[in-house]
Amino acid sequence: MIMKEQVKEKTILEKLEDVPREVLYGLLLLAFIIPMLNPIGFPVPTSDAVKKWYSTIDALPKGSVIMVDFGYSGGGEPELGPMAVAVYHHIFRKGGLKVIAMSTSIDGPLLWDKAMAEVKPEQYGAKYGVDYLHIGYIAGGETAMAAVGKDLRATTSTDYKGSSLDQYTVMKGIKDAASFNLLIVYTTGGDQSEGWVRQWYTPYRIPYLCAVLAMMVPTMLPYQKAGQIVSLVSGAQSGEMEFLVKVPARGIKSADVITVTHLLVIAFVVLGNIAYFGKKAKGGG
Amino acid sequence: MAADLATVMQIWFAALFTVWIYSIAFRDNVFFKFAEHTFVGAAAGHSLVYGIDNVKRYGWTPFTQGASLYAVVFLLGVLLYTRYHKSYFWISRYPLSIMVGLGIGLSMRATVKAEFIDQIISTAGLKVLGVDAWTGFSNLLFIAIVLAVVYYFVFTFPGIHGGRLGVISKFARYGMMAAFGYSFANTVLSRFNMIFGRLDFLMTEWLPLPGAMIAMPIVLILMVYAMIPAENRPWPKPT
Amino acid sequence: MLVEGRMFALGMLIALWVLIIGSMEMSKRKLPTFRKLSGLEALPEMVGRAVEMRRPVHFTTGLGELTGTVAPQLVAGLAVLGYVSELSAKYGARLIYSVYQSQVMPLAEQIMREAYIKEGKIEQFDPEYQIRYLSGEQFAYASAVQGLAERERPAANIMIGPFYAESMLFAETFYRIGSIQLAGTARGYQIPFFAVVCDYLLIAEEIYAAGAYLSKDPVQIGSIRGQDVGKMIALVLMFVGVLALALGSSDLINLLKR
Amino acid sequence: MSLIIRRQIPIVIVFVTAVLVMTDYFLKIPGTGPVVRDLQNWGVILTAFTLGYGAVNLFYLHTRHISRRTPGQWPFSIWLLLMIVVFTVVGVTYGATSKQYSWMYNSSYFALSATVYSSLGFYMTSGVYRTLRPKSVESTLLVITGVIALMRNAPALAVSAPILISMDSWISSIPTTSAQRGIMIGAALGAIALGIRTMIGKETGFLGRLTEAEKGA
Numbered sequence: 001m002i003m004k005e006q007v008k009e010k011t012i013l014e015k016l017e018d019v020p021r022e023v024l025y026g027l028l029l030l031a032f033i034i035p036m037l038n039p040i041g042f043p044v045p046t047s048d049a050v051k052k053w054y055s056t057i058d059a060l061p062k063g064s065v066i067m068v069d070f071g072y073s074g075g076g077e078p079e080l081g082p083m084a085v086a087v088y089h090h091i092f093r094k095g096g097l098k099v100i101a102m103s104t105s106i107d108g109p110l111l112w113d114k115a116m117a118e119v120k121p122e123q124y125g126a127k128y129g130v131d132y133l134h135i136g137y138i139a140g141g142e143t144a145m146a147a148v149g150k151d152l153r154a155t156t157s158t159d160y161k162g163s164s165l166d167q168y169t170v171m172k173g174i175k176d177a178a179s180f181n182l183l184i185v186y187t188t189g190g191d192q193s194e195g196w197v198r199q200w201y202t203p204y205r206i207p208y209l210c211a212v213l214a215m216m217v218p219t220m221l222p223y224q225k226a227g228q229i230v231s232l233v234s235g236a237q238s239g240e241m242e243f244l245v246k247v248p249a250r251g252i253k254s255a256d257v258i259t260v261t262h263l264l265v266i267a268f269v270v271l272g273n274i275a276y277f278g279k280k281a282k283g284g285g
Numbered sequence: 286m287a288a289d290l291a292t293v294m295q296i297w298f299a300a301l302f303t304v305w306i307y308s309i310a311f312r313d314n315v316f317f318k319f320a321e322h323t324f325v326g327a328a329a330g331h332s333l334v335y336g337i338d339n340v341k342r343y344g345w346t347p348f349t350q351g352a353s354l355y356a357v358v359f360l361l362g363v364l365l366y367t368r369y370h371k372s373y374f375w376i377s378r379y380p381l382s383i384m385v386g387l388g389i390g391l392s393m394r395a396t397v398k399a400e401f402i403d404q405i406i407s408t409a410g411l412k413v414l415g416v417d418a419w420t421g422f423s424n425l426l427f428i429a430i431v432l433a434v435v436y437y438f439v440f441t442f443p444g445i446h447g448g449r450l451g452v453i454s455k456f457a458r459y460g461m462m463a464a465f466g467y468s469f470a471n472t473v474l475s476r477f478n479m480i481f482g483r484l485d486f487l488m489t490e491w492l493p494l495p496g497a498m499i500a501m502p503i504v505l506i507l508m509v510y511a512m513i514p515a516e517n518r519p520w521p522k523p524t
Numbered sequence: 525m526l527v528e529g530r531m532f533a534l535g536m537l538i539a540l541w542v543l544i545i546g547s548m549e550m551s552k553r554k555l556p557t558f559r560k561l562s563g564l565e566a567l568p569e570m571v572g573r574a575v576e577m578r579r580p581v582h583f584t585t586g587l588g589e590l591t592g593t594v595a596p597q598l599v600a601g602l603a604v605l606g607y608v609s610e611l612s613a614k615y616g617a618r619l620i621y622s623v624y625q626s627q628v629m630p631l632a633e634q635i636m637r638e639a640y641i642k643e644g645k646i647e648q649f650d651p652e653y654q655i656r657y658l659s660g661e662q663f664a665y666a667s668a669v670q671g672l673a674e675r676e677r678p679a680a681n682i683m684i685g686p687f688y689a690e691s692m693l694f695a696e697t698f699y700r701i702g703s704i705q706l707a708g709t710a711r712g713y714q715i716p717f718f719a720v721v722c723d724y725l726l727i728a729e730e731i732y733a734a735g736a737y738l739s740k741d742p743v744q745i746g747s748i749r750g751q752d753v754g755k756m757i758a759l760v761l762m763f764v765g766v767l768a769l770a771l772g773s774s775d776l777i778n779l780l781k782r
Numbered sequence: 783m784s785l786i787i788r789r790q791i792p793i794v795i796v797f798v799t800a801v802l803v804m805t806d807y808f809l810k811i812p813g814t815g816p817v818v819r820d821l822q823n824w825g826v827i828l829t830a831f832t833l834g835y836g837a838v839n840l841f842y843l844h845t846r847h848i849s850r851r852t853p854g855q856w857p858f859s860i861w862l863l864l865m866i867v868v869f870t871v872v873g874v875t876y877g878a879t880s881k882q883y884s885w886m887y888n889s890s891y892f893a894l895s896a897t898v899y900s901s902l903g904f905y906m907t908s909g910v911y912r913t914l915r916p917k918s919v920e921s922t923l924l925v926i927t928g929v930i931a932l933m934r935n936a937p938a939l940a941v942s943a944p945i946l947i948s949m950d951s952w953i954s955s956i957p958t959t960s961a962q963r964g965i966m967i968g969a970a971l972g973a974i975a976l977g978i979r980t981m982i983g984k985e986t987g988f989l990g991r992l993t994e995a996e997k998g999a
Contacts, residue, residue: 143829202399216713217471221959225963302893327887334883335873343827362828375788387799389980392977394803395807426957427956431960440729473903479899480900
């Protein structure tokens with residue numbers, strides 16, 4: 001009797017360890033879809049990094065100029081897009097700030113259009129060319145950052161649509177990195193997020209706010225600790241920013257799904273280990 | 286109306302490509318292959334378009350405004366393509382060497398400060414005494430891990446890793462493993478956010494469109510069919 | 525002329541220049557010895573086990589090009605490939621190298637051929653079977669490696685080079701079929717996946733050290749020697765800085781900031 | 783002679799350019815500023831030229847597939863090349879930020895790239911299920927920090943158990959930051975050494991293919 005039971009249990013554990021991946025993927029899909037169909041409205045915590053990011057922008061005096069690197073690729077849009085949108089809401093609502101954007105990513109200009117369509121700057125009375133502008137994608141990575149930092153107007157004389165920069169009042173008095181009071185970077189590339197430290201913070205000491213994919217945060221942490229980055233956040237924290245800015249959108253919406261899927265993953269870790277150690281105990285003992 | 290139709294078509298294309306790419310997680314199939322080739326072609330086309338845009342805006346515009354030196358840059362740019370020539374490929378090394386030299390200069394002059402000296406300053410500036418016990422302990426641990434990890438990567442002085450000193454390397458690996466666990470969890474978070482983005486698109490933009498609810502099962506059935514190995518399919522017969 | 529706040533950096537850069545070039549010159553006369561790299565030490569056992577189980581050994585150098593920024597990682601991977609080829613020739617293991625970059629194929633063939641000649645087993649070298657060009661596109665390459673793993677069921681899997689998103693896929697697939705794995709990459713984002721799954725790990729800079737150690741190239745080894753001295757300078761500065769600060773002096777930190 | 787033109791001079795250009803860029807930063811010698819400024823702008827344009835490499839490579843590869851009628855591949859190759867042509871024609875005639883181009887981008891490339899990278903989430907899930915095992919002290923540490931961070935990353939869990947937030951922030955600010963800093967210091971030295979080797983011509987990967995004379999040497 002006892003023998004039989006043991007044999008039966010062993011096969012269950014074995015089966016448990018060898019669950020086909022299709023089953024795992026199917027469960028994951030369900031964990032995504034169910035909370036999307038039945039939103040629960042889980043709360044979102046706000047972390048210090050996001051609060052610091054928010055207050056850094058809030059503390060900018062009127063007339064400050066911000067450089068924004070709209071540098072994420074299409075792959076990172078679901079994560080960084082909501083963050084960029086929420087921050088633009090904040091900047092435009094505060095008013096009196098000039099925002100110049102450029103892109104170190106080839107997807108930047110089109111994704112910027114997408115983000116602006118979501119923000120609708122006109123609702124805050126902000127005008128293209130007067131309050132904000134996009135100078136376009138600039139090839140070359142760190143070379144582009146250094147070039148713009150040294151002499152923006154020598155690098156480009158047009159905006160992303162090819163219109164002359166001279167006609168825009170927002171460009172008045174803007175020459176090089178020293179004309180800027182703050183640098184905001186959204187990027188999916190490690191070379192970019194690190195490159196801005198090397199090419200803008202190190203030579204010009206421009207305060208730097210950095211938003212990257214959650215997976216890139218660990219490698220960027222030493223810069224924050226050394227004060228080279230004022231505040232480092234991940235796109236996954238968009239919900240927190242939306243909460244602070246009070247414009248709920250995709251970020252907060254994802255909180256339910258992220259909670260449920262993470263619970264599933266934790267359950268997977270536990271189950272997988274039960275199977276592994278159970279099998280080992282039976283096999284070894 | 287025309288604009289609406291364009292948007293609807295855009296959503297349909299995007300939705301189909303999304304579903305087809307996900308199918309690879311289950312099994313390789315012809316729809317995935319089609320989507321993948323679209324991706325590779327579109328990526329190459331997209332970067333070519335922006336390359337041309339950049340050459341035009343940052344090179345051609347100043348050239349037409351009288352910066353005649355840019356003619357040299359255009360020549361160098363064209364020479365980059367000699368790399369495809371059987372015997373003159375070495376000419377492309379000239380423009381490349383400018384780019385490489387720039388890259389090295391820009392990176393070296395800043396790396397020594399940003400990633401070396403500033404990191405040393407920040408570590409050396411941590412207080413162990415005169416702060417509360419927990420902060421003191423945390424800072425001490427921080428300093429210990431930084432030192433141990435740098436020590437771990439010293440390769441050509443085997444003496445310093447021998448005997449009891451081996452414990453330092455072990456400690457360094459423990460520190461790094463703890464860091465890797467944290468990175469791992471963050472990657473899961475990133476990828477899930479991306480999946481959410483795509484599924485959210487499918488559910489809020491595609492499925493509400495007329496016909497999408499009917500089309501979805503058809504798309505899925507066709508895809509599953511395509512996953513069956515060709516020899517087991519009733520139709521079409523493999524040639 | 526000198527710029528305030530950049531002087532120490534300039535001095536450090538010059539010091540490193542002298543150090544690195546100096547140690548390259550010194551290595552030409554006498555190669556420095558290396559510390560134990562636990563990942564490399566495991567290789568003979570991994571290959572031996574594959575022979576016992578009569579299953580192949582699989583090797584990949586990941587993605588990247590010989591001309592790009594990740595080229596040094598690829599070169600390090602190829603140096604390890606040479607060593608694994610020697611071991612495979614010696615023990616009689618079937619080694620399969622999955623190639624992503626067609627430009628690497630002739631180089632890899634030369635490296636492997638030399639290893640088999642060195643062991644006197646050139647008749648066992650079968651480039652058709654052993655060097656497989658799978659695809660030059662990331663995901664196609666990844667699924668081809670997966671397919672190969674499931675068909676051939678290698679007993680050992682070695683991955684050294686620049687790896688991208690496919691790292692987890694490879695590590696999991698080979699884990700499932702029961703391969704012992706050694707992995708190493710200097711691409712920071714991918715190290716955690718290898719750390720989670722693989723039995724032996726070369727972390728970041730360790731792959732360059734492994735490559736230099738195996739290739740016995742004085743330039744590479746000398747460069748690593750110079751970097752080692754640089755690391756020791758960093759260690760001393762941090763250690764002294766912390767002590768000095770505890771004793772109430774921030775002179776060193778102020779000097780570094782100059 | 784040919785070795786000098788084909789190999790030595792490019793290396794000298796690398797050396798001179800790099801030294802110039804560094805001098806401008808460290809020494810501020812009058813006159814270097816504008817030269818470096820122009821060089822950087824040239825760098826931007828030259829990089830823009832290289833953005834066509836991908837398309838040329840694909841043309842080489844896939845025209846071969848098409849002319850050889852590689853089974854199961856050549857129809858896809860035609861489609862791939864067609865995509866390159868369509869993107870380029872639309873992007874150049876209407877402009878890279880035009881409505882038409884943006885429509886094409888959003889219906890194909892954007893959706894595809896976003897999906898390709900997200901699909902890795904699936905693989906990670908099965909990876910987590912099968913491989914996150916505390917087998918040794920090292921892997922136990924990894925599993926512990928990993929699971930704590932996973933729990934913290936679930937927003938609702940973090941709100942209901944705030945201790946997770948403080949544990950997570952300690953893990954991130956102490957062991958993770960310090961280990962990453964150790965790796966960073968080593969990698970910085972590696973990057974500087976690579977730069978030096980390239981400047982003195984000991985690292986010639988950027989030269990690409992080797993000429994016959996170089997292969998001999």
